[in-house]
Amino acid sequence: MTGLSVITWIVLLVDAILVGILITQWRNYSRRGRLALLLPTMLIVPMALSVPAAQADFGAMRTEAFCVRCHEMRPYGNSLRSEDEESVPAWHYQNNLVPQRTACYSCHTDYAVFGGTRAKMTGLRHMYVHYLKGAPAEIKLYQPYNTQNCLYCHRPAKNFLESKTHTRKTSIEEMQSGKKSCLECHDVTHVLEGRPREAAE
Amino acid sequence: MKLPNREAWAPPRVRAFLGLQFGGMLSLTLSTNVSSPLGLTVTIVLGFTLILAAIILAVAYSWRAGAEVGRQEPPQQSG
Numbered sequence: 001m002t003g004l005s006v007i008t009w010i011v012l013l014v015d016a017i018l019v020g021i022l023i024t025q026w027r028n029y030s031r032r033g034r035l036a037l038l039l040p041t042m043l044i045v046p047m048a049l050s051v052p053a054a055q056a057d058f059g060a061m062r063t064e065a066f067c068v069r070c071h072e073m074r075p076y077g078n079s080l081r082s083e084d085e086e087s088v089p090a091w092h093y094q095n096n097l098v099p100q101r102t103a104c105y106s107c108h109t110d111y112a113v114f115g116g117t118r119a120k121m122t123g124l125r126h127m128y129v130h131y132l133k134g135a136p137a138e139i140k141l142y143q144p145y146n147t148q149n150c151l152y153c154h155r156p157a158k159n160f161l162e163s164k165t166h167t168r169k170t171s172i173e174e175m176q177s178g179k180k181s182c183l184e185c186h187d188v189t190h191v192l193e194g195r196p197r198e199a200a201e
Numbered sequence: 202m203k204l205p206n207r208e209a210w211a212p213p214r215v216r217a218f219l220g221l222q223f224g225g226m227l228s229l230t231l232s233t234n235v236s237s238p239l240g241l242t243v244t245i246v247l248g249f250t251l252i253l254a255a256i257i258l259a260v261a262y263s264w265r266a267g268a269e270v271g272r273q274e275p276p277q278q279s280g
Contacts, residue, residue, distance in 0.1 A: 004233055005233040008233050011226075011230075012227060015222075015226050016223065019219045019222065022211060022215070023210060023211050023219055024209060024211075025209055026209065026210060026211030026215060027209045027210070027211075038259070041219070041222065042222060042255070042256060046225070046226060046252050049229055049230065050229055050252065053229045053230070053232055053248075054249075056233055057232050057233065057245055060236065060241065061241065069238055070238065124242070127238060127242060130238075
């Protein structure tokens with residue numbers, strides 16, 4: 001049991017005591033007394049529990065360990081340790097260019113205002129497919145990979161700006177607008193064990 | 202062991218929203234102890250739904266209680 005779960009169990013115990021007092025002694029208290037007990041029970045205690053619990057849970061959902069709990073994702077998790085030097089995900093992971101603990105989330109979540117929310121909705125879709133429809137034999141992204149996710153880190157980087165291929169004005173504009181994908185040139189993505197290396201679409 | 206006096210217990214609607222609130226809290230507490238994707242999703246969604254339902258019910262209850270007090274006739278003055 002983690003430190004956080006010990007705290008949440010303690011907060012739950014406090015809540016149980018408050019709820020017990022309110023239920024069994026409701027008519028023994030004046031209106032003011034009821035409000036004084038209801039305020040912590042309905043607002044303060046739920047806030048004290050839900051905020052850290054949600055933070056911990058949403059944090060746990062970002063980890064690679066969480067993603068690979070579904071068997072169909074394990075080859076993709078393993079591909080991050082691939083020896084293939086051309087593999088973009090393996091290169092990023094092994095050189096710590098993305099946080100290794102949250103590698104899947106870092107590259108597959110949009111860096112926009114609602115990027116995290118969209119990722120949660122996509123996660124619910126994954127759950128639906130995994131538990132109700134069954135994973136397809138060949139796993140594909142729901143939509144083409146968002147180039148902005150690459151540019152978020154690479155666009156201000158010195159080695160990106162100094163590269164002649166990247167600094168041609170048309171090329172940058174095309175990348176920014178999404179007309180040109182980074183994966184058109186850097187086309188080796190997840191190298192799956194036992195499967196032929198495929199170029200990114 | 203002395204049992205609490207049932208006369209002092211809260212009315213059913215108050216018990217309902219307190220029950221929902223406690224259910225939500227229990228679900229969120231359990232969410233910090235599970236690691237499976239399904240368990241985590243279900244406990245979080247259930248927890249927040251129950252807490253939200255409890256708050257809505259509590260507000261509706263206090264609104265209705267306030268309206269009932271407002272409808273009561275003022276006490277008759279004697280003399």
